[in-house]
Amino acid sequence: MAQSREAAIEALLKAGFEQTEIARILRLSENTVSKYSNKKGIKKRILEQSIKQNTAEEDALTSLAHQSKVVRMISEKLAENLSDDMTLDELKQSLIPKGEIDALQKLFTTIKRKELEWSDKVKILRQFTSFLKDEDMELARDIIPHVEVYINLLRK
Incomplete structure (x- = not known):
């Protein structure tokens, strides 16, 4: 089952990955990752x-x-x-x-x-x-x- 982008960001943050690493892994901008993690x-x-x-x-x-x-x-x-x-x-x-x-x-x-x-x-x-x-x-x-x-x- 595929995770939503938000769920993947949250799981990686919980696993201790930095936002820059998450952006690279999920092929997103660092800004997108940052906005989501701050918003939630x-x-x-x-x-x-x-x-x-x-x-x-x-x-x-x-x-x-x-x-x-x-x-x-x-x-x-x-x-x-x-x-x-x-x-x-x-x-x-x-x-x-x-x-x-x-x-x-x-x-x-x-x-x-x-x-x-x-x-x-x-x-x-x-x-x-x-x-x-x-x-x-x-x-x-x-x-x-x-x-x-x-x-x-x-x-x-």
Whole structure:
């Protein structure tokens, strides 16, 4: 399905491409790209989304660190009371509560999902650069260094 010109401009801006690169890729004037991005407030929205995403990721990492520390402390306290002569029921009482483990797993999965998203983005960008090499080698030479920088920024 073909994207509209506006949707393509927005997608490329969100992917981190500069307006001059977008104009070259879409074969538009820089003025057209600039007018659209200013008219729709795309740059402002992208910045706001980026800030929200970074804040959410930081919060998730902070929560994961806290939850991990608490689970580790619970484990240490429970281990202090372990002995070889404990009954099965007493041993079961010494397990870390399931709710604590579930919360830790959910936080980890949330953070891990970002890594999967990054690898998907890398795959798409690699496919795009391969396509670009076949279509316009000169343009590919100009864009590929920027794609590599973008990939590394995504990784961080």
